[in-house]
Amino acid sequence: MALKILWTPQAEKGYDDIINYLAEKWTDREIQNFLIETKQFLDLLSRNPQLLHPSSTRKNIY
Secondary structure, eight states: OOOOOOOOOHHHHHHHHHHHHHHHHHHHHHHHHHHHHHHHHHHHHHOOOGGGGOSSSTOOOO
């Protein structure tokens, strides 16, 4: 069973900032590929949270 990935407001803003930066520097195709690869990684991570180290400050958070 896949776990739900929760984004902090800071993470959401950071991701939005990255996308906005890439929109100025990359082609639409490159951005779409980045978005697809990001989604694929997040899907993989939700199924395999042990791929990342657990949080040192929050229990059961990876």
